Amino acid sequence: MSRDGTNFTSDNVTGVSPAILAALVGANEGRVPSYGADPLTAALEARARAVFETDELVLFPVATGTAANALALAALVPPYRALLCHESAHIMTDECGAPEFYSGGAKLIGLPGAGGKLRPERIAAAIAAAAEGGVHGAQPVAVSLTQATEAGTLYRPEEVAAIAELAGTHGLRLHMDGARIANAVASLGCSPAEATWKAGVDVLSLGATKNGAMAAEAVVFFDRRLADGFAERRKRAGHLFSKQRFLSAQLLAYLEDGLWLANAAHANRLAGRLGAGLARLPGCRLAHPVEANEVFAVLPDAAIEALLAQGFRFYRWPAEGGGTAIRLVTAFSSDDADIDAFLAAAARHTEAVAAGQAA
Amino acid sequence: MSRDGTNFTSDNVTGVSPAILAALVGANEGRVPSYGADPLTAALEARARAVFETDELVLFPVATGTAANALALAALVPPYRALLCHESAHIMTDECGAPEFYSGGAKLIGLPGAGGKLRPERIAAAIAAAAEGGVHGAQPVAVSLTQATEAGTLYRPEEVAAIAELAGTHGLRLHMDGARIANAVASLGCSPAEATWKAGVDVLSLGATKNGAMAAEAVVFFDRRLADGFAERRKRAGHLFSKQRFLSAQLLAYLEDGLWLANAAHANRLAGRLGAGLARLPGCRLAHPVEANEVFAVLPDAAIEALLAQGFRFYRWPAEGGGTAIRLVTAFSSDDADIDAFLAAAARHTEAVAAGQAA
Amino acid sequence: MSRDGTNFTSDNVTGVSPAILAALVGANEGRVPSYGADPLTAALEARARAVFETDELVLFPVATGTAANALALAALVPPYRALLCHESAHIMTDECGAPEFYSGGAKLIGLPGAGGKLRPERIAAAIAAAAEGGVHGAQPVAVSLTQATEAGTLYRPEEVAAIAELAGTHGLRLHMDGARIANAVASLGCSPAEATWKAGVDVLSLGATKNGAMAAEAVVFFDRRLADGFAERRKRAGHLFSKQRFLSAQLLAYLEDGLWLANAAHANRLAGRLGAGLARLPGCRLAHPVEANEVFAVLPDAAIEALLAQGFRFYRWPAEGGGTAIRLVTAFSSDDADIDAFLAAAARHTEAVAAGQAA
């Protein structure tokens, strides 16, 4: 299925993992109660509790990551309060104001941080600054971390825990945007529980679409009291599917037999190869360590142009500290040949540039 | 696939029409641009223009009817104005305030009307009453019709046109909630264009899920100026799918080769048989004429209880003018045997009741 | 100050009660902390606790009744739930969707009821109907009563208590729109506490503007846990005044020395005279009993026209059960001469009509 392996723009240009497609076909049997009262949804929740090792978990399938994030944040942040997140977070820059819409106008406060990561000191400073404002400022009541980050880096469980502890001290809840949580868990080598609730995460946006589903994500509450009213929020947002079995079937297949982690590990391995290969080329360096399935590399401009002209597709990305990197995303459906082809082309172009410069 | 043919609760308990499932499987090929820049989405729009006979049409796929309705209405009604609809409309009673959420708090004004239908006089009266209120009232700027209605009845094209003309006179736009528009078109024997924009409809929520799709609807604008900003509304609502090809594939299969109308005509025919059969039974009558795929019938209570006890599933529904009806919904996946079985059981139970009463 | 005593359109066409104007002038001394941290605001809260006989009370001054109502309701009703009120309630018909705006799109469900009054049976039926809808319906979590009602009638404390008890049984909170609460208390002869929290009211919109203030109302919480976040809601709505002393000064003067009840009793007495006088005229009847400061009277059309032609000003109002009444509102600044003049004119015109009809 990995036709068009030259497209590294995103993991969302891929199709559906075969096991998930098979599950969809298999779910098309007979009549079942609508709106989530079906057996597949029940099986999914049981499966998620096993995977995350907690019966406290409640889970709501939705179809998009924007919906998962915006609904989760609306459950945490009243309209008149604020959320802290990284200034480059997807919720801040790429969802056209979805969190503001869903929360009724809550304020997102973006904080800087190297490598796409929030750090406790900045969070503490932001809380203190808002407190100065009293009723005039919007007081933060939650923090959102992106795992893996927008820079393709990871929070270690102990880094999450340090943020969670600080947040808890000030009464803030912790959300994790896990659009690529599978890549993070697979890379960190910890358990899903250790990566999330054991480190203090209250609510997780569990991504699946980028890693093999057709269109399926889940809002996972580790503290079920936070889910009060959530079913109604989802309904009125148009994210309660009448034929919910087809969402649940995707997620169930995703979490079964380790598919989610296998898919992610595969993509991570290829990204690792790609990053290591690029780092060795003349005039190239990695903008961030490759810790999941994204590579951010700084290449000579002429080499970038040559790669694009050759038909490879990828986005340019502002590099921290200035300059421009390219972002290359691998996926469950990428293969070694795709990586080999890109590296060979990049080698050729960067060497040509180096030769030209030397001349 | 029509296992469990005893479930008449809704057309949303069904699975997926085989041709649509095949289209989904077929769409799973290679990497394509995300967020709607894929070939299937382009093909879908072209197909919709052909089906509705207008190149003015623009179309936005979404996954649920609630999303389609709420997004469409938000495009028509600013937060400080109002929408007129039937007091029993789905948008009024069954979407947990989705139109209020999406519009930013616009007011829905529910109007009575026999047979689930709005009539021009009531609309005119409501416009006049609001005008009295000036800046204190919320002035209506749109009307929403449900086709087929919540009572399973239909607006003739000329009835729609009369409402559209009145609306236009006062500067109101016309929305049609077409969750069951296919059943309406199939029953009316008019063209899709005649049922919609030629009769004055500005925006249509084109339903597909109840009639064979997995999860796919479309917001169809017949006046593209109304779509300004719509792409952003959809995005921030979390209803822009990254892998949109899988929404478009469903809708494309649905509109191709007349599948939508064939599925609907089949369900309509079975509902007609069911209604006619029930109307002949002792102590039974139809609460509304059967014009699409829903039957509203008043039966003796004891017969209803006996049918439920026997395993048939359906909802009770308040009957116009008092009393309780039962609602029976047929679908593309229903078959004649389902109808025969229900009618036989209903005959047995109503005759037992009649005999008991006579005794 | 009662110039232009021919204007009976509303109690909001009046100016400011002299004691309140004096208080405003007196408050203009020196520099005091802004945003409510001033001595007058503290004195006002103490005064309100004494007047309502409870130290549990917390109070937030605002400038308009719409703000008081919308903010109070937003504190009670989350965006995805509903509020029950009379179908003629000001919040339903005359605030341009303010409750929908402030609550983030909560649903207002208007219920019928004779004399402008809600009754427990209708409330119970509405709760039951919504419960049927489950997650698809918007579940009511609060009831709002208007006291005095839009028909100029009153709820007795025991009527309020019956509604509060029913509401409490189902977990609903009770709001009272007290734009004319002073008229109600003055007329009922009960204490302010008996009219409100002792009867089960959780939050009161305490009106003052119609009854002598320049622009001052207060949101009064009798259960302070409900006020959580309210200060921030008020701020972000632009209803936190920097020079709040000038709001508090008005309300303090209003509640001191019984001014609020004296002003209201005066207006009530005049309305009583006006209503009794009209009821005696040929072809006239009262649409509702006159229980506060509003008179709803049905007069012959020709007499209404003659009164308007003569320069009297008032609104026509749909009468319950059909037909049109006129609404006449008295105020703290009305006087007996105003009433005498209107009654004399009405007598002349209705007698002329009667004579003409008899001829």
Next chain:
Amino acid sequence: MSRDGTNFTSDNVTGVSPAILAALVGANEGRVPSYGADPLTAALEARARAVFETDELVLFPVATGTAANALALAALVPPYRALLCHESAHIMTDECGAPEFYSGGAKLIGLPGAGGKLRPERIAAAIAAAAEGGVHGAQPVAVSLTQATEAGTLYRPEEVAAIAELAGTHGLRLHMDGARIANAVASLGCSPAEATWKAGVDVLSLGATKNGAMAAEAVVFFDRRLADGFAERRKRAGHLFSKQRFLSAQLLAYLEDGLWLANAAHANRLAGRLGAGLARLPGCRLAHPVEANEVFAVLPDAAIEALLAQGFRFYRWPAEGGGTAIRLVTAFSSDDADIDAFLAAAARHTEAVAAGQAA
């Protein structure tokens, strides 16, 4: 009235300018139509057209600056788009999310800029960055400038014009938060028209409260097409006053006989004296030039503590480039003795510090 001249925390701790208080008392005559249909409101609009030299102007009185700003911005920015402003702007940091609330969740994008001022290059960069995001980013449609800025500095008319021209090129509208516009106009020596619409401002929040009113501001549209729907927005926000004559009376007195500019010039002159005096003291410097009625000065910590201990009141403020300044605000009701007293105390404390340090 300038008792408590030791309070330099804000210009909103002051009372009411005598001429404005007299106007309020004078407005308390008889019955007049409510909700703005009164003669004073008509006179105010006429007066504003004369002051701003344009008949295109339409004006809406409200009571607070937060309301003026949030309503004005909601008229310019749809929920799914964005607004550019300085990162320190009041609308960004001090209104508890009011613009987000009123706009239905539009995004505020805060930009840095020395001296509290936005510059065209940063605006251009922000527009370009958002455009990259396409439908995923929130596209800016308006710019808001604060005049005088939060740093007490001013935009020259030509600076405003440069920003307006850039904004217009990209289809963005220009809002001016004029909470202290009088101080700006008085200081710049230009006409009100030159400071606003002639420089390209589309909508002005015209402040009066800080400069002598009790509670009165106005939203001033210089392009009346932008005011479509504004009356309804104001109503549903609870900012339409029933007794609007009392808002209009304040604003009318404010704009008549040059009171607004005289009050502002007085405050500006005192701030100038205060700033110049502080700048001469040992260890002191101004963080920003004093161009209106605010002084931002960096003083030795020990001197600040001593001034506070002595009873002077003011806020500490983060100084650009690090460190902490103090903010001192003068007002129409400040007098030279207040300034003399502060300067004398500051001289004493800073000299003591200097002596100690030298020792």
